Amino acid sequence: xxxxxxxxxxxxxxxxxxxxxxxxxxxxxxxxxxxxxxxxxxxxxxxxxxxxxxxxxxxxxxxxxxxxxx
Amino acid sequence: xxxxxxxxxxxxxxxxxxxxxxxxxxxxxxxxxxxxxxxxxxxxxxxxxxxxxxxxxxxxxxxxxxxxxxxxxxxxxxxxxxxxxxxxxxxxxxxxxxxxxxxxxxxxxxxxxxxxxxxxxxxxxxxxxxxxxxxxxxxxxxxxxxxxxxxxxxxxxxxxxxxxxxxxxxxxxxxxxxxxxxxxxxxxxxxxxxxxxxxxxxxxxxxxxxxxxxxxxxxxxxxxxxxxxxxxxxxxxxxxxxxxxxxxxxxxxxxxxxxxxxxxxxxxxxxxxxxxxxxxxxxxxxxxxxxxxxxxxxxxxxxxxxxxxxxxxxxxxxxxxxxxxxxxxxxxxxxxxxxxxxxxxxxxxxxxxxxxxxxxxxxxxxxxxxxxxxxxxxx
Numbered sequence: 001x002x003x004x005x006x007x008x009x010x011x012x013x014x015x016x017x018x019x020x021x022x023x024x025x026x027x028x029x030x031x032x033x034x035x036x037x038x039x040x041x042x043x044x045x046x047x048x049x050x051x052x053x054x055x056x057x058x059x060x061x062x063x064x065x066x067x068x069x070x
Numbered sequence: 071x072x073x074x075x076x077x078x079x080x081x082x083x084x085x086x087x088x089x090x091x092x093x094x095x096x097x098x099x100x101x102x103x104x105x106x107x108x109x110x111x112x113x114x115x116x117x118x119x120x121x122x123x124x125x126x127x128x129x130x131x132x133x134x135x136x137x138x139x140x141x142x143x144x145x146x147x148x149x150x151x152x153x154x155x156x157x158x159x160x161x162x163x164x165x166x167x168x169x170x171x172x173x174x175x176x177x178x179x180x181x182x183x184x185x186x187x188x189x190x191x192x193x194x195x196x197x198x199x200x201x202x203x204x205x206x207x208x209x210x211x212x213x214x215x216x217x218x219x220x221x222x223x224x225x226x227x228x229x230x231x232x233x234x235x236x237x238x239x240x241x242x243x244x245x246x247x248x249x250x251x252x253x254x255x256x257x258x259x260x261x262x263x264x265x266x267x268x269x270x271x272x273x274x275x276x277x278x279x280x281x282x283x284x285x286x287x288x289x290x291x292x293x294x295x296x297x298x299x300x301x302x303x304x305x306x307x308x309x310x311x312x313x314x315x316x317x318x319x320x321x322x323x324x325x326x327x328x329x330x331x332x333x334x335x336x337x338x339x340x341x342x343x344x345x346x347x348x349x350x351x352x353x354x355x356x357x358x359x360x361x362x363x364x365x366x367x368x369x370x371x372x373x374x375x376x377x378x379x380x381x382x383x384x385x386x387x388x389x390x391x392x393x394x395x396x397x398x399x400x401x402x403x404x405x406x407x408x409x410x411x412x413x414x415x416x417x418x419x420x421x422x423x424x425x426x427x428x429x430x431x432x433x434x435x436x437x438x439x440x441x442x443x444x445x446x447x448x449x
Contacts, residue, residue, distance in 0.1 A: 015214070015266050040191060042221045043330045054269060054322050057161075057211075057218040058189025062269045062328055065321050 015056035077293030107134030107422025144169030160208035245356035272327030349389030
């Protein structure tokens with residue numbers, strides 16, 4: 001998982017919000033900035049294309065509520 | 071950038087700063103500890119202290135997992151890395167952390183096969199690609215990172231990986247919070263709770279803070295607007311005579327966290343009897359080990375480790391910084407013998423460490439009037 005150099009990956013303060021492009025079993029391809037990454041979705045297996053996920057250390061930790069964001 | 075700019079809006083920040091000013095009582099200092107190193111970093115990076123009135127004092131807490139790892143565990147990792155046929159994989163921040171025998175980066179320079187990965191799953195992938203070598207993942211982090219290790223262990227077990235193990239150093243957030251809350255002469259009135267740890271454990275996990283210790287806590291996200299709003303929420307609790315757990319990070323954090331993540335952790339790891347924390351000493355049930363059922367994936371059972379307990383350098387006051395007793399610049403070696411390029415203590419290693427964050431953003435602490443003593447909020 002790409003993360004900017006100003007932040008520490010270890011504690012994931014900047015766990016990345018990433019949009020799901022496709023899902024294949026327990027792996028999802030997500031859009032991060034101008035790139036795509038593969039993340040494990042074992043913890044959010046209900047993730048579907050279009051969902052916004054909080055991703056950290058190669059796995060999705062949670063789905064982000066876009067209603068709350070707005 | 072969508073979902074970032076909204077949380078850095080200068081107009082909103084000014085409005086929240088004005089609200090915070092309206093909520094303080096002149097001369098009555100409220101000490102707010104941000105538990106998470108990510109918050110510490112954001113506070114310095116965005117200069118948030120400059121927006122706060124002198125009555126709000128921010129205290130930097132122990133929530134940087136790199137900073138709390140004792141030197142002996144780094145030496146254990148180096149010992150694994152220097153074993154023939156072994157690849158030691160870990161997060162980049164761990165590479166520069168000084169142990170008693172130097173850092174992993176120095177071990178790499180001596181010939182050890184140390185590699186940086188972004189995920190424990192990447193370490194497992196390394197093991198698949200290099201079946202002739204044993205890949206050990208040096209796992210650190212709070213409950214945010216533990217689920218990734220747990221998922222990796224579950225996958226490694228499923229595929230019967232024989233050349234992969236985890237050197238588990240995951241730590242838990244509740245024991246250090248209790249240790250801080252039980253510190254004699256505690257100088258913390260309220261807490262800003264960690265955001266992504268809470269994604270996993272949920273806000274209900276913090277109920278002991280108001281219920282047993284009479285301090286409020288607001289779980290917060292990491293952008294400037296988030297942090298200012300969280301501080302305002304804490305002050306509003308004080309003004310309204312409340313003392314409870316509140317959630318500012320509602321867009322991700324739920325009261326019960328992520329039950330699947332908690333189940334994955336429980337399936338693969340269990341609490342240790344105790345674990346040594348830099349600055350806090352040995353805390354019971356404060357860290358995780360690999361479960362007996364996964365012994366073949368546990369580096370602590372596969373390798374003979376030195377297991378030495380190493381004292382911090384005497385000049386280093388990381389322990390006092392981590393528990394909020396002193397500010398980074400009050401340490402005698404800050405910025406002189408201890409810099410991000412040549413860190414003496416771990417608070418200077420990680421970008422999340424209070425010393426590194428303060429050093430990097432070069433902020434001079436504004437003059438403050440002497441903090442006057444006051445009763446904890448909600449007590």
